[in-house]
Amino acid sequence: MPRAALLTAPGRPLEVVDLDLTAPRAGEVRVRIAACGICHSDLHVQQSGLPNLLFPCVLGHEASGVVEEIGPDVDHLAVGDHVILTVIPQCGKCAFCLRGQRTLCTNTSVLYSGVALDGTARFSHAGRGVGQMAGLGAYSEEVVVPAISAVRIDVEMPLLPAALIGCGVVSGFGAVTHVAALTAGQTIAVIGTGGLGLSAVQAARIAGAGRIIAIDLKAGKLELARSVGATDVIDASAGDPAKQVEDLLGGDGVDVTCDFVVNHATVGQALAMTRPGGVTVITGFGDRTVELPVTPFIRAGRTLKGNYMGMADFGRDFPKLVRWYQEGTLQLDAMIGQTFSLDDVNAALAAAHDGEAARAVLVLDEKQRAGG
Structure with missing residues (x-):
């Protein structure tokens, strides 16, 4: 039962609660979130919502973590893999993916409603389904997401800066x-x-x-x-x-x-x-x-x-950006302005709204503050 920051309705502060989380189904994985950047699109949804988004919902989409469990029919990931989550689970099969326009993948429309690819919710609270922003909902200690929404990265890559790659870095x-x-x-x-x-x-x-x-x-x-x-x-x-x-x-x-x-x-x-x-x-x-x-x-x-989203191929570009960081070419640590615990999520949103720092980041695994 992970703790998560729940948005009950647009314009309201987030509430940290315990959520029920289903086991991963076919083609899905459960990921323990290490860190999640606070993106301006999170602020937009918190303030104004999104059409068709299931409420209550959990925000957060710029995240990294560790695979804890794999569902049936997942053969490219294993328990213990370090991953960056993707806003768009690029199927590689639709017309957009085949044309090389993978951020326009047809999976996007389903996940922006806050449910899984099969149209059902993985989070619930008090017997009610809870949405996951962009199909991720990473302001949570754990998530269940499509396996194609998780890109494996080098285990030596620190997960705190890795989180930024998932949205802001790859988009820029x-x-x-x-x-x-x-x-x-x-x-x-x-x-x-x-x-x-x-x-x-x-x-x-x-x-x-x-x-x-x-x-x-x-x-x-x-x-x-x-x-x-x-x-x-x-x-x-x-x-x-x-x-x-x-x-x-x-x-x-x-x-x-x-x-x-x-x-x-x-x-x-x-x-x-x-x-x-x-x-x-x-x-x-x-x-x-x-x-x-x-x-x-x-x-x-x-x-x-x-x-x-940078018109990117996440499976190709995330590892490249990780490698540049490890080589000292890409400076991610300088972009992390402030870090916050899950309990301080509303302060993190306020800091992001203020805009003084490049990125405010939620740290859900405290070991990451020390580079663990």
């Missing part, structure tokens, strides 16, 4: 690597230097970008961006960011702009700072509707692209 990395396809020597601007933006800055550094311009309103985040690879930083409160980029580059725009804020102001700024023929990538829960003129696309040949 993929925005640069998969969506924009940034190449060595190109210039890039990154709007918003939270977990996704810092990951994009590092992906650009690893790709050999010529200039990496980080843009934010918070001085602390800009300094952190500089420490992980930004060549230039811009305080968005000091004037039009697009004009500041133009001044930095002697009148030119950047080859690529990645906007991780996505509101009416930032999307317009992102397009304005992208050179003719360049690429603008937008990611995240921002404004639902943004009005844009078509002329900057048509007459300047710009491209606007959406980015969902």
